[in-house]
Amino acid sequence: MISDVMAEAKEKMQKAVEVAKDDFATVRTGRANPALFQKVLVDYYGTPTPLGQLASMVNQEARTLVITPFDKSALKEIEKAIVSAPNLGANVGNDGSIIRATLPELTEDRRKEFVKIVRDKAEQSRVALRNIRRKAKDDLDALKEVGEDEIARAEKELESITKSHVEAIDEALKRKEAELLEV
Incomplete structure (x- = not known):
């Protein structure tokens, strides 16, 4: 029972850290990177579709990205979506x-x-981790057939797992900040 709650919390926290790192990758650093454009939504036949699903992207130069649509009829819509994308310019x-x-x-x-922007994304990720911790703690408290000592040990372990995942987000944030401020 306790191990199931802990495993689920650990898995969700790991996914939250991965999402944070993916979000950091969408913030540009002066170099063209296909990850910057992955989440740009294109109106493709009335459906908002991520650009990564509609085209291949290749770095041509340090600040230039070549985007080749799989469907040439979507060219204008892709162009419009890139121009209107916030934070790209x-x-x-x-x-x-x-x-x-x-x-x-x-x-x-x-x-x-x-x-x-990156610091805000990091804070949102930390909040997500705290929410996962709170749900896991509630799940542990709801276990009736387990002793209080075991629950207390599990809560301590939950705190250390949460702390390590918060540190992983902070480390990724530090790397991204250094990358952004590098001239």
């Missing part, structure tokens, strides 16, 4: 079959703004 051009997205140089103010 990409200059977009297409030649009828591919799209070239060039990211502008980052100013120091823009870098600091991105650091704030």
Whole structure:
């Protein structure tokens, strides 16, 4: 019983850390990276679809990404979605079959703004971890056929698991901040 609750909490916390790292990857650092464009939603036949499902993306140069749509009829919609995507500011051009997205140089103010965005994403992830911990603690408290000592031990273990996952998010945040502030 306790081990099931702990295993579920551990798994959910690990997924929360992975989501945080994925979110960090969507914040640009001055280099064109396909991960920046993965979550851009394109209106594809009336359905918001992630760009990663509609096109292949390849780095051509440090700040230029070449986007090749799988369906050429979606070219205009992809271009429109990239132009309107927040936090990208990409200059977009297409030649009828591919799209070239060039990211502008980052100013120091823009870098600091991105650091704030990343810190906010990290805080949201920490809140998610605390919510997972709270649910696991409630599940442990709901166990009637287990002794109080075992529940207390499990709660201590839950705290240490939570702490290690929060530290993983903080470490990823530190790396991303250093990457953003690097000129």
